[in-house]
Amino acid sequence: MVYAMTSYTRFTVAKSSPSLWRVTFDNPPINLIDAVMMKELLALLTEIERDKRVGVVLFDSADPDFFLAHYDIAGDPADLEGVETTPGRHPFTDLHIRLSKSPAVTISAIRGRARGAGSEFVLATDIRFASRERAILGQFEVGVGAAPGGGALNRLPGLVGRARAFEILVGGQDFDGELAERYGYVNRAIPDEQFVEFVDAFAQRVSRFDLLALADIKRFVNAASLPADLPLGAEIDAFWQAADRPAFPALHSQAFEAGYSQRGPVELNLGEFVGTILADPDTYSTR
Amino acid sequence: MVYAMTSYTRFTVAKSSPSLWRVTFDNPPINLIDAVMMKELLALLTEIERDKRVGVVLFDSADPDFFLAHYDIAGDPADLEGVETTPGRHPFTDLHIRLSKSPAVTISAIRGRARGAGSEFVLATDIRFASRERAILGQFEVGVGAAPGGGALNRLPGLVGRARAFEILVGGQDFDGELAERYGYVNRAIPDEQFVEFVDAFAQRVSRFDLLALADIKRFVNAASLPADLPLGAEIDAFWQAADRPAFPALHSQAFEAGYSQRGPVELNLGEFVGTILADPDTYSTR
Amino acid sequence: MVYAMTSYTRFTVAKSSPSLWRVTFDNPPINLIDAVMMKELLALLTEIERDKRVGVVLFDSADPDFFLAHYDIAGDPADLEGVETTPGRHPFTDLHIRLSKSPAVTISAIRGRARGAGSEFVLATDIRFASRERAILGQFEVGVGAAPGGGALNRLPGLVGRARAFEILVGGQDFDGELAERYGYVNRAIPDEQFVEFVDAFAQRVSRFDLLALADIKRFVNAASLPADLPLGAEIDAFWQAADRPAFPALHSQAFEAGYSQRGPVELNLGEFVGTILADPDTYSTR
Numbered sequence: 001m002v003y004a005m006t007s008y009t010r011f012t013v014a015k016s017s018p019s020l021w022r023v024t025f026d027n028p029p030i031n032l033i034d035a036v037m038m039k040e041l042l043a044l045l046t047e048i049e050r051d052k053r054v055g056v057v058l059f060d061s062a063d064p065d066f067f068l069a070h071y072d073i074a075g076d077p078a079d080l081e082g083v084e085t086t087p088g089r090h091p092f093t094d095l096h097i098r099l100s101k102s103p104a105v106t107i108s109a110i111r112g113r114a115r116g117a118g119s120e121f122v123l124a125t126d127i128r129f130a131s132r133e134r135a136i137l138g139q140f141e142v143g144v145g146a147a148p149g150g151g152a153l154n155r156l157p158g159l160v161g162r163a164r165a166f167e168i169l170v171g172g173q174d175f176d177g178e179l180a181e182r183y184g185y186v187n188r189a190i191p192d193e194q195f196v197e198f199v200d201a202f203a204q205r206v207s208r209f210d211l212l213a214l215a216d217i218k219r220f221v222n223a224a225s226l227p228a229d230l231p232l233g234a235e236i237d238a239f240w241q242a243a244d245r246p247a248f249p250a251l252h253s254q255a256f257e258a259g260y261s262q263r264g265p266v267e268l269n270l271g272e273f274v275g276t277i278l279a280d281p282d283t284y285s286t287r
Numbered sequence: 288m289v290y291a292m293t294s295y296t297r298f299t300v301a302k303s304s305p306s307l308w309r310v311t312f313d314n315p316p317i318n319l320i321d322a323v324m325m326k327e328l329l330a331l332l333t334e335i336e337r338d339k340r341v342g343v344v345l346f347d348s349a350d351p352d353f354f355l356a357h358y359d360i361a362g363d364p365a366d367l368e369g370v371e372t373t374p375g376r377h378p379f380t381d382l383h384i385r386l387s388k389s390p391a392v393t394i395s396a397i398r399g400r401a402r403g404a405g406s407e408f409v410l411a412t413d414i415r416f417a418s419r420e421r422a423i424l425g426q427f428e429v430g431v432g433a434a435p436g437g438g439a440l441n442r443l444p445g446l447v448g449r450a451r452a453f454e455i456l457v458g459g460q461d462f463d464g465e466l467a468e469r470y471g472y473v474n475r476a477i478p479d480e481q482f483v484e485f486v487d488a489f490a491q492r493v494s495r496f497d498l499l500a501l502a503d504i505k506r507f508v509n510a511a512s513l514p515a516d517l518p519l520g521a522e523i524d525a526f527w528q529a530a531d532r533p534a535f536p537a538l539h540s541q542a543f544e545a546g547y548s549q550r551g552p553v554e555l556n557l558g559e560f561v562g563t564i565l566a567d568p569d570t571y572s573t574r
Numbered sequence: 575m576v577y578a579m580t581s582y583t584r585f586t587v588a589k590s591s592p593s594l595w596r597v598t599f600d601n602p603p604i605n606l607i608d609a610v611m612m613k614e615l616l617a618l619l620t621e622i623e624r625d626k627r628v629g630v631v632l633f634d635s636a637d638p639d640f641f642l643a644h645y646d647i648a649g650d651p652a653d654l655e656g657v658e659t660t661p662g663r664h665p666f667t668d669l670h671i672r673l674s675k676s677p678a679v680t681i682s683a684i685r686g687r688a689r690g691a692g693s694e695f696v697l698a699t700d701i702r703f704a705s706r707e708r709a710i711l712g713q714f715e716v717g718v719g720a721a722p723g724g725g726a727l728n729r730l731p732g733l734v735g736r737a738r739a740f741e742i743l744v745g746g747q748d749f750d751g752e753l754a755e756r757y758g759y760v761n762r763a764i765p766d767e768q769f770v771e772f773v774d775a776f777a778q779r780v781s782r783f784d785l786l787a788l789a790d791i792k793r794f795v796n797a798a799s800l801p802a803d804l805p806l807g808a809e810i811d812a813f814w815q816a817a818d819r820p821a822f823p824a825l826h827s828q829a830f831e832a833g834y835s836q837r838g839p840v841e842l843n844l845g846e847f848v849g850t851i852l853a854d855p856d857t858y859s860t861r
Contacts, residue, residue: 127454153790157795161758163702167701171780172783206458210433213432213434216440217453221440225449242790247784287785287786342859390861413737468756473737492746493716496716497825498859498860499821500719500721504716505740507721507728507809508730508743511731513736
């Protein structure tokens with residue numbers, strides 16, 4: 001088990017009441033999910049699971065342009081090796097499974113970009129509110145040579161139906177708040193000027209309700225609708241297999257050269273960008 | 288088995304043709320679902336199941352403000368004891384399961400409020416049309432100390448996706464016709480001035496189609512999408528366990544004092560009201 | 575097995591690149607699905623399955639009023655007897671199952687009418703884009719005495735939820751592009767003047783992505799959301815049983831007399847038309 005840390009470096013935790021925790025991502029320059037953030041999120045989950053009074057955990061971002069950019073693929077994988085997780089599970093899969101099964105209600109307040117693993121993090125939370133003007137969601141991974149591996153393949157069909165799941169996943173495009181709402185990718189898109197007030201009022205309201213009633217709701221809705229653990233594990237395995245194919249490093253080196261993982265136009269418009277690169281520009285891939 | 292009654296006291300039944308029955312809820316002051324209504328609905332279902340010519344059953348309300356307010360929790364539970372149901376099933380669960388499996392197509396024409404058990408009744412029907420201006424749906428139970436027990440936990444995820452199901456269930460808020468349509472909580476919200484004409488035309492059209500074709504459609508769509516019976520039974524058991532916790536009577540006594548189950552501002556705005564009471568105002572609950 | 579044909583008569587196939595195939599239905603007068611088209615589509619699928627470079631197959635129509643009208647019920651069933659399919663499967667079921675499981679991404683670009691088996695064909699493809707002004711979808715079969723048999727009963731609940739599936743199936747009405755989008759019957763309705771450009775840009779973009787990534791996405795999303803093969807087979811069996819009931823030929827003879835399967839007002843407004851005929855105008859059917 002990961003033991004609760006006394007402090008976090010990739011996000012802050014503010015408890016406005018014993019039952020309402022606000023977790024604010026703050027990992028400049030663009031809120032990449034790196035190994036340290038993953039370790040800290042796993043530690044936070046342990047805190048949540050052990051606490052007897054937290055009813056609602058609200059996730060937001062200190063950066064209005066980036067909620068969670070995506071996974072830090074350039075990070076050192078060795079950074080993850082010390083993490084203790086549920087045996088047999090990749091830490092990322094473990095994080096998402098425990099997040100969905102946590103007795104607390106989890107809410108993502110999405111302003112800025114949530115793509116790739118950032119999109120998958122919000123898909124693993126219970127409720128997603130999006131700023132109509134500022135939120136951008138997407139699964140761009142297909143454009144850099146892999147299917148997503150952190151749950152999108154298993155979670156999206158139940159949320160948006162298989163046809164819209166295919167469109168999101170094979171298109172790799174950016175979805176703004178309005179289209180994300182029409183597709184069910186988020187619960188609702190709220191005008192940005194009302195966004196903070198709306199989300200805070202909702203979170204506070206829920207946090208005052210009876211904790212056992214909330215836990216019962218989570219238990220039954222999870223039983224009725226949560227994807228099974230097993231295909232979530234298969235999904236991450238397939239991702240790492242894809243990463244061993246030539247297309248993956250070829251596309252990533254083009255992307256990094258252009259500004260991938262840095263604050264700038266490529267990350268601001270990543271959906272559009274991945275449509276401009278090819279693993280082998282002179283030919284098409286085969287199966 | 289419950290045998291067909293010759294007359295009903297909580298609703299009227301009008302047969303405009305052998306294949307189209309209109310059931311109009313009429314249980315003043317606010318169309319609470321009480322033990323008598325439940326018995327009568329079970330008897331009505333037996334009628335429907337035995338009839339060989341009914342293709343469509345349309346449910347509406349004589350009260351434009353209340354379709355079905357919610358369950359009459361102050362009623363005498365002993366009133367239910369005489370009811371014969373499918374062995375092992377709570378009458379409410381039995382009613383909903385039989386309603387969904389009935390060979391007739393069931394349509395809810397929702398004007399006014401359908402909350403709690405009233406929302407769960409319409410969720411157990413096949414099709415829900417809502418008046419855009421007059422319909423209000425909601426599952427307020429979390430606000431009075433329990434998760435819903437009449438099917439909402441199992442039915443909502445398949446209709447609106449798990450994220451919107453969580454929002455409806457943990458938020459306990461009122462949903463107007465327009466938002467209910469956006470979420471898939473109802474099929475469509477129809478402008479109130481066209482509502483009766485629209486619903487009647489649809490019901491009449493369907494009622495003239497071949498009854499075996501309609502029954503085939505119900506059979507296959509049920510097999511593909513109806514929640515299993517077992518978790519529906521577990522859901523009502525969990526509700527009664529929740530009702531034994533201190534929060535449930537504490538919240539209900541505050542609610543009754545304010546006007547719960549009576550015609551008036553609390554029932555008109557029940558979603559808002561439940562956000563104003565706390566089981567123990569000086570502290571927060573624990574798990 | 576059906577072997578690849580060197581040429582097709584019911585549609586054209588254009589390969590703008592090795593990874594993007596465009597299949598244009600062209601079977602005047604109204605793009606009925608007849609036995610020859612079914613054989614040719616099965617042959618096309620064999621081509622797709624054997625090809626190692628096709629990533630996207632885009633289906634559109636040469637007729638702006640009819641994408642695929644419906645099945646040619648007046649055709650000679652003997653025309654189908656030579657077809658070799660997966661053992662035990664009706665050719666139509668086999669076509670849809672293989673279409674959904676094909677490693678290529680399939681996109682329907684729906685302008686004009688896609689009803690009955692035409693609607694079921696697009697439901698078996700991965701992604702559906704509709705012209706907002708020109709697309710019309712519907713399952714009118716209930717109006718001619720049968721539940722649909724080509725997958726609609728099993729596929730619609732997962733795409734639009736069980737309530738809207740019931741409305742589409744028991745109502746038998748026409749759905750325009752805008753309502754089809756609101757219901758999730760199609761991914762999106764695009765203004766007709768932008769339609770071709772939008773769909774082409776999407777298909778070209780996807781066709782340049784890594785084929786193994788696309789195949790991984792299909793594999794996982796299919797595992798998470800594709801209806802099982804078995805109930806799809808039961809659905810077509812139920813259809814042929816329905817066709818043996820008196821209502822089916824009675825309604826079809828009225829329909830053919832009025833202009834069914836011909837270019838003209840009945841086919842342009844088939845959803846409305848089926849509401850005007852009755853199997854036995856003097857009475858109602860029984861179950």
